Amino acid sequence: MATRVRAPLASSWKTHRGAVAPTRMGGRPSTKSISSPMVRSIRRCRRVWAMSLHRLPPLLLALALAAPCACAEEERVGLYAGPGADAADLEAIETAIPRVGVTVRRVLREGLREALEELDVLVVGSGSGTKLARGLGVDGARAVTDFVRRGGGYVGVGAGAYLAARGYNAHTHVLELVDARIVDPRGWRRGSGTVELEAIGAARLPARRWVYQNGPLFAPARSHGAVPYVAWARFASDIAAGDPRRAGVMPGTDAVVRAAFGRGRAVLFSVLPHRDPATATALFDAVCWAAGDGPAPIPPPLPKPGPDAVRVAVLDDEGCIDGCVEGSFRALGTPAGRFFVRRVSGAQVRTGALADYDLVLLPGGSATGQHRALGRTGLEALRRFVAQGGGYVGICAGAYLAAVEPTRYGQGLAAVRVVDTRHWKRGEGTVELEGLPGLAEVAGRRPGKLRMLYANGPLLEAVPAPELPPVRPLARFLSDLHRDGAPAGVMPGKLALLSTTYQEGRVVLFSTHPELTPGCGSLLVHAVLWATRRAQAEAPPASAGTAR
Template identity: 30%
Template sequence: MWRWLMLVGILAVTGGSCGAEEGTAAGILSRGTSAATPWFVVEGKEPGPLVVISGGVHGDEPAGARAAEQVRHWKIQKGRLLVLPRANVTALAAGKRKIPGENRDLNRSFPKAGEQGMAEGTIAESIWEWLQAQRPDWVIDLHEGYDFHGRQPASVGSSIIEAGGSEVEAMVPLMLEAVNAEIVDPQRKFQHLHPPVNGSLARAAAAHLGCHAMILETTTRDQALSLRVRQHRTMLKVLLEELGMLATDAPDYPRPREGAFAVALFDDAGASGSGPQQVEATLSKVQGAEVWRVGGDDVRDGALAGFDLVVFPGGSASRQAEALGEGGREKVRTFVREGGGYAGICAGAYLAATNYSWSLGISNHRTFCEMREVPGQGEKSMWYRGPSSTVEMELTEEGRKMMGNISGELGVRYHNGPIMSPAGESDLPEFRVLARFRSEVSHYAVQEGTMEGTPAILATECGRGRVVCISPHPESTPEWRPMMARSLSWAGRQDG
């Protein structure tokens, strides 16, 4: 019994990504405290500049932390890259700007320019001590503003704020040109600002350590996290290319850690509010899972090549298809045919179907969505069944084998998920049913009797890839997340 408990304890510690990361980290700042956070080194073969990239100084600005986490997987040919992805881990966990319990803004806590002061607070002290010991040439701190500076000058969102002389001043326009090339709206374009606020890490690095320093600011407002992360990557790529550290043909979307269960989660247009977070919560307990968000541009650039599974969450399938474009949709099809996994939840299950001009046609099902005459209301599309509600679902024998031995009817959230039936396409295998609806919701009388008994969850193959389509939202209910995670693991071939 004791041995078993110890084993569980060890698995719990090493199961999360932090445990796995500590093995590859070059060091830990604030070791032994709740603020403990790893930093990483990427070495080039030849001598060159030392560049420090930090993210997550403000806990409510997740794009910087995620971009830094990706950039630490880049391969450089010259110099050294030091990456501190999550400078302020407790604030990131809380999703708050300030350090929880201290009411202190970490990016106002570094030694002020023109003063002989010290860093204030234990987290700033440990970061500053580390930075002083490294003596970097460049310090790039990744942040996010709440609005576009080009539209709302009170915010520094979508800007590069620099300090540290003519070399850094000359670098900024090159980075701006690259990131702005993908932005259509003039008000959303990145701007060149100077200097960083006093007390910030970048300002302190320029003033006290003589570094070339920048704050890169994306904008949280109305923009998918994957786009903001992409913008950070785009700017960093130009910097490292210009410094001769990164080969110009280096892919900017690297594969997550070797051996990880690498999951790409679509969060672009058509992915609804909390859907991506709930998928992340579902996968957070899966050992070795690393979830990186992707948008349409990333998919078109070939980002999926490094992943085991792509997940399309709830929202609007037609908008997701539009964000992918025909080029992106073909990338998804090719990814699956060549062995990648696909999980579609609600909208994602519509997207996988065969019966729309924009659907992927990777699962041999069609959806009940045609126009029907509703007495007194005219022609109505049958996909709409009303607001979010709870329906009953029951796993089949095959579903219990894959997703856990749960018998009886389970209440799951349902919000206009597809009513799926065989499409009879000759070039696709027939799907297997993992769960069936045992009750139904309807908005129009003509929908009555069309849902109960139909597949709630189905599994199939397309080429060498596995596909799972889930009509309701088990990921919304914490109790059903382990079951849901097993279906995602199956699609991503994590079942041995």
């Protein structure tokens, strides 16, 4: 594998300024380390000539391939053919990559780390992202991330792009080479066809129409400490044949993105450039760029919180539903600039990331999954953060996690127990709540009836607990959901919203989903302000009426 020293940053995909100076393992210097107009011209000519070979008659093609080529050193490209890869797609990618200045070979899961040592770029094509992730496993994923971090290149197409973006379920938190979230992951089966793309900034597209087949839709993930990606193209048309309810989601989302990861580079295609000769040049350009040809992208500057911003860390890992995470981002986007919100993983919590934040928010999903994602060290860091004055807001699964019972996942941040855990899957829908005194101070609503989305959240009941103060009830359930065998009459009267303290920190728990209920996002805003002790100075007056 090449150990690469990256070139000075520049903004254009095809601009070649400065030197990219790799050294092959074993001490053999690369011609890429020569920074001269002649070498840069040779590399540009090689690319143009290679792509023109597809248009030559067979006789001229044979003569061209037999002629000596004064090219810079060959790029060594590996095509991943492990479990989850699509055999027909592998052949299409092999056909699309010219064999001039490039050697291509297939690599398998067995011996992957050793195979990567002999490569400059790994290409992962279409297939099943979940099967690819499972096939790689922990060791295979670590081999790929180490390869890119040390200077290798990664090109993901279709499923391979899903694999390298930010994970969206328990199986896809694998590589995460690019800080891109998957927009509407539940609607991934949106269909196949031809879509239109539009270039972003100085990028140039080989064609406007591209082949698409259930690829990911990208948007910035805004993760803790992550380098933002640079988008090359966005969708200008829509496909929603698989689910008409998804109509209108695709346009404006990013289709081709690229980013630095450690000393390496990654390019992700939602579309399939190798399926059309008119767009195949883009795949070849991506391979060459990922291998170190040309400058790295200039990423947007890392955002920094304003001096008065409330810094919020939202857990996004196993057990966290993407829609709930993104809903929290949307709710805390108002008022603009008041909150600085970033995603954190369980691993980042374990290594002290919460020290950079005022509050941690655990979203809807699975309390058991979040418990696994954080691990013992992360859970200890979480409790210590709140005990030392940090705020905690738990929504649905995050509320389950904060209870004292059941002890298999409860962290004892609040003196409540979860009632009837055997029938936790009691239903989803809009429920009616009764707001209690104290709701205005903590959540910005006067006492009274309100309606909010519920999705199998905990039914909470106050209990005495050693060294924990009594909780303050803020809202109780009036409705009763009892599907899937759950007994009737258990839900009414149980706590749906409460506040408390945990040593020096403040805690707010929602069994319901304010971030997903139209008109209720302000409850989450107020809860965050109260938990970070900003409510008295900054919260707008408590609103009257019912959220419907």
